[in-house]
Amino acid sequence: MSEKTILVWFRNDLRIHDNEILLEAVRKADKVLPVYCFDPYYFQRTASGISKTGSFRARFLLEAVADLRKNLQGYGAELIIRTGNPAEILPQLAEQYQVNEVYHHREVAYEETEISEQVETALWKLRLNLKHFIGHTLYHKEDLPFPIKDIPDSFAVFKKKVERDSNVRPCVPTPEHIVTPEITDAGELPTLSQLGLDEIVDDPRATNYFQGGETAALVQLHKYFSQDDVAVKSKSSRNSGSNNSSKLSPWLAVGCISPRQVYWEIFKHNQDGNNQNASLLKLELLWRDYFRFMFKKHGQKFIKAKTAEDEAPVLAVNELDFNKWAHGETGVPFIDACMHELNATGYICNQCRQIVATYLVHDLKADWTRGAAYFEEKLIDYSPASNWGNWAFIAGVNDAKESKYAIAAMQPKDMVSDFVTTWQPSPIDEAGDLMHV
Structure with missing residues (x-):
């Protein structure tokens, strides 16, 4: 046989x-x-x-x-x-x-x-x-309380029904042993130059370094919850200036760790429901699911206006203005600080992403897809559904019934007083970094 x-x-x-x-x-x-x-x-x-x-x-x-x-x-x-x-x-x-x-x-x-x-x-x-x-999702498609075609376009309704009527499956076991055929040529990893990319010189001011791989992902997962447990026991505030970001998004983006692994770690550390950071992290996992299911339901229509009449006119932004935004040379200190950090590290926090995107779309009146494409290139934690879905939210072109972010309505000029034009790592750092996974 x-x-x-x-x-x-x-x-x-x-x-x-x-x-x-x-x-x-x-x-x-x-x-x-x-x-x-x-x-x-x-x-x-x-x-x-x-x-x-x-x-x-x-x-x-x-x-x-x-x-x-x-x-x-x-x-x-x-x-x-x-x-x-x-x-x-x-x-x-x-x-x-x-x-x-x-x-x-x-x-x-x-x-x-x-x-x-x-x-x-x-x-x-x-x-x-x-x-x-x-x-790739927290909730399995077959466990949703509705077929894909009937998924609510409103995140609030989606969240309520899923949390009420669905359960997160347990993680599957890990194989004890894996048998492969006799492999004569396993192949070598390409280099950045072989992929047509420039070698990286890390900026010495960077406070975050993300090491790719499942090994580093599991270390970060346990490190985050260990630190969070200490913070909860000491009753430290999220607003005390401490770093509450999980920073798991890069590993989730390429699947070095699964959403279910994160969820069950949340469950283990938040059974009484009093850990605010854990609750926010779970909320971000739900947003991540929502974007993926919206793409499954609507396809490319999710990031386009419903009809031509609904589509707001996009002004042809001056190429110089876009390049100033991309290079952090707008003259708005907060915007420039965020973009400098993005270009120097491949990562910025959730709020920075929202604010620079809002500035490009609503202040510069630029085509939002150019910003989304720029993020696609730069972000370590780029994931198609979340990146393009979030930009579409900010541009107001999809079928969502409510905006995800109150912060998207804030003008950058309201926040620049605390920051200078030179780059400062992570001007705002919150637990919402999974938004772009």
Whole structure:
């Protein structure tokens, strides 16, 4: 009887713990073939000349993939790494290793789903099935109290019904051992230069450094809750100036840690419901789910006006003004401080993102999609649904029944008195950093 081999196509699920496709492959197959593809599509330059993936996020991704390989080796397995079009690479590997089926986690944004469709078509020519799993949300689609087409467009209604009528599934077990076929050429990690990106010189003023990988993600998860427990016991205030941000968003964005892992850690540390930071973190996970489900329900329509009549006119912003915004040269100290930090580190806090986006859209009257594309390049924790969904919220172009952020209505000039024009790391740092995951 021939052995069964399942290829596990890793994308934004770079972890071993709470990874359903990896566990299911181990259970269903004699051998598992883990694969990661660096798709050149994500490292190309757009029509406006910016990279789809900037150097900070690419470095984080390289570290995450390297850590996944190391962790798989600890389970007796190996990760195949390739650079190229997955629709070409995966069928080649499937034939080479006599693969019977391919597993992957389904995405929701149109670029990612289009790539999945290309892979599915290519595999089907070999009579191989691409099996889709849903593993990027806190609440599983099948556990929602409504079908996708009937999900409330109002976040408040969505939150109320989901929390009342749905449960978060437990994390799936971690495989005890992973058997891979004999791999003759596992492949090497590309360098930043091989991906067409500049090498990074870290700014010495940066207070945050994000090391990619599941290992670092779990360290940050436990570190955050340990610090939070101490703060709760000492009854420290969120407004005391202490840093209350979880800073888990980069690892969640590429799946080094799952939303369920974060949720059950919240549950363990907040069973009495009195920990405000834990409650805010859970709220951000719900927003993250909401954006993904909205993209699943509406597709690209979610980030477009309902009709041409509803669409507010966009003035052609002066190119010089946009470049001043992007480079932190607007002359508004708070805006410039935030943009300097973004450009120097690949990360700014939630409130900074809201304020600089509001300034670009409502003060400069710029096309919001240019700002969203700029964030796509720069942010370490970029995730399509949350990034584009949040910018659409600020621009007021989607079907949401209420604005998420009261802070979006604030004018930057109301907040600049406490800040100078030179960059200061994290001018405001709150627990809401997951908004762009």
